[in-house]
Amino acid sequence: xVHVVESxxxxxxxxxxxxxxxxxxxxxxxxxxxxxxxxxxxKEREFVAASSWxxxxxxxxxxxxxxxxxxxxxxxxxxxxxxxxLRPEDTAVYYCGAGGRWSGNYSPGYDLWGQGNQVxxxx
Numbered sequence: 239x240v241h242v243v244e245s246x247x248x249x250x251x252x253x254x255x256x257x258x259x260x261x262x263x264x265x266x267x268x269x270x271x272x273x274x275x276x277x278x279x280x281k282e283r284e285f286v287a288a289s290s291w292x293x294x295x296x297x298x299x300x301x302x303x304x305x306x307x308x309x310x311x312x313x314x315x316x317x318x319x320x321x322x323x324l325r326p327e328d329t330a331v332y333y334c335g336a337g338g339r340w341s342g343n344y345s346p347g348y349d350l351w352g353q354g355n356q357v358x359x360x361x
Contacts, residue, residue, distance in 0.1 A: 240264040240350060242272075242336050247355030250324055258319040258355060260334035269336045272308075272317045275345055276330035276357075285343035286332065287319060297342050301327075324359045332357050 246258040260272050273288035289296040289308040296308060307320045321328065331354045341347025 240266060240268050240336060242334055242350060242352045244332070244334050244352035244355045247332060247357045249358045249360065252324060252326055252359055252361050254324050254359070255320070255322045256324065256357060257321065258332055258334070258357075260317045260319070260336075260352060262315040262317075262336060266315045268338050270338050271336075271340050273335045273337070273341060273343075273345070273348055274319050274332055275335065276328075276332045278330040281330075283333075283345055284330070285345070288340075288342050289317065290340060291317075295340060295342070299343065321357070324357075326359045326361045328357060329359050330357060331355065 241263050243261050250256050271290040274286040275283045276286050277283045285299045287298045287308050305323045310317045333354045334352045335348030336350055337348040
């Protein structure tokens with residue numbers, strides 16, 4: 239069985255930075271890729287970024303390209319989402335999903351999800 243635990247959300251002013259972590263445990267060899275999605279109140283879940291453990295393929299959503307970056311620590315089975323130049327419209331609950339295949343921006347393709355982390359960007 240695989241589990242993912244997220245951490246790193248919080249409150250930041252516009253223009254600031256935050257880093258989210260998605261740590262996997264259990265049968266981590268079953269995980270091929272991690273994806274981040276976000277959901278703001280009253281809105282549908284939106285794709286943020288995804289990456290395989292190897293780093294290729296990797297994909298970013300249009301709203302975050304150039305501002306958000308994925309990195310990983312394979313030894314700790316953890317993937318990070320570095321979020322820079324944050325904007326108020328980035329405010330949402332961020333979820334990381336884990337999947338045994340490449341699903342990119344297709345959220346139903348992820349097999350399990352973390353608990354979600356609130357990110358709030360004040361103007």
